[in-house]
Amino acid sequence: MVGSSGCHLSFDARLKIAKGVAKGLSYIHEKKHVHGNIKPSNILLTSEMDPVIGDFGLEWLKLGKTSYTPRNFGSKRSCSSREETMINNAYAVSTSPYHAPESVKTPKWDVYSFGIVLLELLSGKVFTDNELTQWNNDSLILDDNEANILKMIDNFTIADVDENKDSILTCFKLGLSCASIAPHKRPLMREVLQVLEKVASKL
Template structure:
């Protein structure tokens, strides 16, 4: 996740035009031989526009559908429902991106926050709660409101690292900052990257 953050910082601040990726999701993050991340699919939306398609509008329609409408019930478990990658992709879209507006780097921050939550919780972006479905962002917000114990929120593999609770909570706070409804309240990717780097240094 630190590598993905550094990649987004480059796109946002050091690329010639301070780009917006606009479609960040796990399917677009490739891992190299040493597990180093590579952000892919950048610029494909622009090519689709040239070809006459309208990916922004298409994404808006997908994201505006209710989870029940877009969910393909292929495999289920006690806590998660697995859907096709094309439908799950809408879960990473920032709320304001549903409007046809100029792309913002804060869209990428939101998407990054959702991916970070997936890593922390070990859950898919659509969570099965009883007989209903809820996207991961609303599920984690509900867990915080209900003051659920950390063990019920985390990926079981992380629960075993009981001596790292402070670090895990700090990462959850970073993720929650990224998924703020208001884009103005979200941090920049530079701030996210620096916060993660500080955690790594303090852990050494």
């Protein structure tokens, strides 16, 4: 189903937003921090369409800085029952579509959230768990069926497809890579930024 964002944004504007958010998250991670709550409502836009990441640090005030101690138990879907109990005792698993499936917040948690936001930027809708699983499990869809990907592009950017097809496909595949269920399969934010910086833009 083709999404609709409700406002007209060119592909270049969406790419500019994605690059800005990726740059901000990359900087946060370089400083050994995790945002932990990346979602559209926490991304503010200036009049020039430059993104500003909000809500950073508020969860520290609520839960304490130790909540972001870098520990990676791996995906909740693949951990042992004992580990799962430990994780659930420490954190309540969120039902937000922007939150990663694992329970401990590491930089890879932010990468997952960024992937969902990037896919929403491109399609105008939030991807469900079932859709993400289908796309991530079927590499043939990504490699051999560009038409299916392009069908999911937001109606408001459909006019940009012919001119930006390769860039759109690159961004879409990057979003799916970031939103992998398995944390170890997600790229680092600096790697995400490197990919986006290579995508041509008129802005």
